[in-house]
């Protein structure tokens with residue numbers, strides 16, 4: 001079968017290719033990326049899916065660049081199949097499977113912590129990381145849901161209260177475009193977002209756009225000092241915590257929760273040197289958390305688990321999309337073709353840290369939604 005594979009690191013124009021003779025998985029032959037064992041021998045249930053569309057995410061690029069091999073490279077190393085989330089049609093289920101049937105349209109997520117394995121004509125997925133998808137949601141949109149929309153919904157429902165005033169750092173990316181909508185859906189009374197994409201985020205409910213090239217949010221004390229933000233959600237990282245949140249700014253309420261996605265688009269992680277390189281990263285997270293606990297007015301630093309699925313969560317998410325309560329934003333350069341050029345272009349766009357919406361590769365026609 002055809003699969004988009006990474007053969008080396010760093011060079012998108014050399015090390016990402018379509019392989020036309022990659023082995024097609026069956027429940028007998030597919031191997032688990034974490035253990036390298038045949039999936040038929042593992043306790044978790046799996047199924048085989050014909051892929052219609054595949055989404056990529058920042059984690060795909062970090063792994064491709066060799067930054068996170070220690071945690072995320074499959075047991076057998078390179079080459080591996082790239083791609084994080086899919087929408088597709090079930091083609092094989094285990095004998096004891098009672099929920100999924102052949103021909104079901106489903107969405108599925110990569111197996112944490114491995115953002116890979118999905119950009120191919122057929123894939124093997126875990127049933128507990130999947131959900132049936134209404135036929136009306138186009139595959140190119142549905143393939144963005146299982147981790148990006150899902151992480152946004154989980155985090156926002158946990159940290160945003162009705163009538164909160166919220167500051168979102170990085171509102172226009174794959175996760176950010178879902179976050180804007182879930183923050184407003186959760187009942188936030190006011191949402192400000194940092195981005196260069198004013199029209200896009202306003203269409204998603206943002207009340208005040210802060211162009212980070214022109215204004216520093218922590219300096220907007222005249223505008224927000226008397227009516228400060230209750231919560232900050234940071235998808236960018238960069239200098240936002242150190243220079244912004246810890247500056248003593250009056251733009252944030254004292255001890256406001258500062259919800260930092262574990263990695264931000266501007267975060268450089270490099271675990272290439274194994275455990276030695278992970279230690280400073282872990283210490284910086286622990287250090288921030290401790291500092292925020294001890295400091296009188298500094299915001300409360302929180303790194304949520306964005307990908308922890310709970311029963312019924314994906315079903316509720318699919319309902320939001322099918323009922324048009326939340327919409328999927330795709331970067332206008334996509335969906336990309338399932339060719340070497342198309343897949344390289346998708347990965348390069350994701351790596352640019354300036355995708356606007358989700359980056360998606362169309363693998364086969366979605367007959368059910370057309």
Ligand SMILES: NC(=O)c1ccc[n+]([C@@H]2O[C@H](COP(=O)([O-])OP(=O)(O)OC[C@H]3O[C@@H](n4cnc5c(N)ncnc54)[C@H](OP(=O)(O)O)[C@@H]3O)[C@@H](O)[C@H]2O)c1
Nearest residue numbers: 058147148170172173174175176195196263264265354355
């Ligand atoms: N996607 C997921 O499933 C998922 C799940 C859990 C965690 N995460 C993590 O969450 C982070 C965000 O993910 P994502 O999918 O939204 O990434 P993304 O799609 O790569 O985000 C790109 C966006 O970041 C914005 N941006 C870049 N620099 C900025 C800055 N200095 N200030 C404000 N915005 C800036 C860009 O807007 P401009 O073009 O306007 O600069 C662009 O729209 C990543 O680290 C990711 O690993 C993602």
